[in-house]
Amino acid sequence: MKRTKVISFRLPLIVCLLTCGLLYCFSYLIESSFEKFSIQQNVSELNSVISSIERELIYFSPNDNRDELFQNLLLILTGHHHLFVYIIDESGKVLYRTRGPNLAVALKPANLEKIITEHGTTISNLNKSSYRIAASRVIVENDKHYTTIVAVGRDLQLEFITRLRNGLGLLIAISCVLALIGSFISIYYTQKPINRLIKKIEKINLKRLNYRIPTSSVPTKYISLVRAFNKMLNRMEDVFQRQRNFTADIAHEMRTPITNLTTQTQIVLNNARSTEEYREILYSNLEEYEKMSQMISDMLFLAQADNHQLVPNLIDIDLVSMLTMMCDYFEPLTDEKNITFNLEGNCSHIQGDKLMLGRAISNILSNAIRYTPQNEVITITLSQTSVKRVKIIIANPGEKIDSRHLPHLFDRFYRVDESRHRNGTSGAGIGLAIVKSIIQTHKGTIFVESDDRSTRFIINLPTAISPHNH
Ligand SMILES: Nc1ncnc2c1ncn2[C@@H]1O[C@H](COP(=O)(O)OP(=O)(O)OP(=O)(O)O)[C@@H](O)[C@H]1O
Ligand SMILES: [Mg+2]
16 A cells, blocks of 8 residues: 555656756756847847947047047947947047946956957946947057947846746746646546455455456456456466365265264164174274275375475386286276276386376276276277377277366366266275376376277376476
């Protein structure tokens, strides 16, 4: 919660600072180019007036009629506003001056000389007004010269610049505030659907795991996020459901034999029995105990597989001889139904845990024998698919398994036909789950196919497992 708050303040602030910086640069550019332009304008006006005056003064001798000069000067100055001229001779006597500021006091003598020699200008403030001043000297006769000082008023320009600066400042301030408000609003509206989403997600708990966030209620850009989230919920619900079923199934599988044992014991205790009868009953109880103990060890095996605690004891295995041995082991069962094994193909040695792989294959074989009709053949095909992989196919004829069951066959406690289980012909339904764990521990894969011809379990195994995989 805190984190979102930090983000929602930081972003508008960044936007505001960026806007502010950008506008400041922009107004600095405008202001400085206007300033440059007005300086250029002033300087060129001063220069043009000075050179016109110089032209007049060059041809003027102190003995000449001044009226003509004054008239020409007047003509030069016509059209120039806020322009002031001051002409003095070498003794400091004023030859000509316009009405306005006394330019003789505006400059210190040293300053004046500097402007004249460097052909520069200077700024001076007189009577609360600012002027740009230029000066020049014209030598007319041997010792005589005239100094011209020309000034142009800068007040209007300065006022304009001040107004421009204030206006731009105000523009920056308003833009910053607007950027701040704008980004707050946009964040608010962007965050709104997310907050709604968060509220919906917060309502999901174990009891409401079947709830899915409707994609119609979220903006388009979040649809893929919501879909991914819903898919995650599907997976979670599936896992939880299986976990629940698993627990319920364990309880159920345990309850039946325990109830049987309890009832049987109660009946036996009701009357006195002969030693022979007690022995018989104890034997039958022993069978139930063994079944329960087998199931508990199966559960422990699966729990170990879940926690990745199964470490295969890798040795070289000759699959052909191992499978032959297993077929021999099942002979008593196959003889009963007159079923025969047909072992085909060949392959080199593989590395694996002999006990685990034996357990996996015997699970598949015992299923195959259970579901194969009498007088039929179970085919085991071995093949080397590549240098590094082998394939084992165990195919048995029999009733086709409906395709909707196939993806669940390796699930714990999953049985295709529950009623068959009730008849006592089927086991607990964890045999294939164990098979899958074993094959996965060996970095192999297993899948099942079933059609009218046969049901086939196809196992792919690597010939060697790198020790780093464990
Ligand atoms: N070869 C097969 N032919 C037809 N159905 C099969 C075959 N192998 C397995 N099945 C079906 O898959 C289900 C699950 O098999 P699995 O070996 O896991 O359990 P099970 O044999 O019923 O019990 P358990 O192996 O724990 O004693 C079986 O109940 C059966 O319905
Ligand atoms: Mg089985």
